[in-house]
Amino acid sequence: MKLNKVHHIAIITRNYEASKEFYTEILGLEILQEVYRKERDSFKLDLALNGQYIVELFSFPNPPERPSRPEAAGLRHLAFETPEIQETYSFLISKNLQPEDIRIDEFTGKKFFFIADPDDLPIEFYEA
Incomplete structure (x- = not known):
């Protein structure tokens, strides 16, 4: 098996707009694509750092809590x-x-x- 690199990291948010602002406005990640998936009531935001796709930001209704x-x-x-x-x-x-x-x-x-x-x-x- 050969792995080249980490392709991306997926993050599910409780507050999509706050997380979108944090990752784009504060950390400066670039928006590659944002889509709304009606069947899942979910946004998916693809973000890049220095042109490299690294983070998928998701919204889902009422995601369960996780220790952090x-x-x-x-x-x-x-x-x-x-x-x-x-x-x-x-x-x-x-x-x-x-x-x-x-x-x-x-x-x-x-x-x-x-x-x-x-x-x-x-x-x-x-x-x-």
Whole structure:
């Protein structure tokens, strides 16, 4: 078996408009396509980073809750690499988000921190 790369990550939102704004206006992901699937009462938003398709954002009526802390079983978090960790941190504060303190990875010596998206999904920013 040969795998080339991660194709995309799918996220189901509780508040589609808030999540759409977060991923496009704050994180700056590009909208590739947005469709409404009437039979499922669901929006599907395809998003890209630097031209690479990476995230599918979905809305569904009344999705069940899921534990979201980084140490919960299942998907731990979504991580983005950034060459400017302090600038990224300051930008997110300016958008009224509350990032955790910047920490140092004990194995790589790189800086990183977490925020939560509108559904409390942990989002990590990791120093390039």
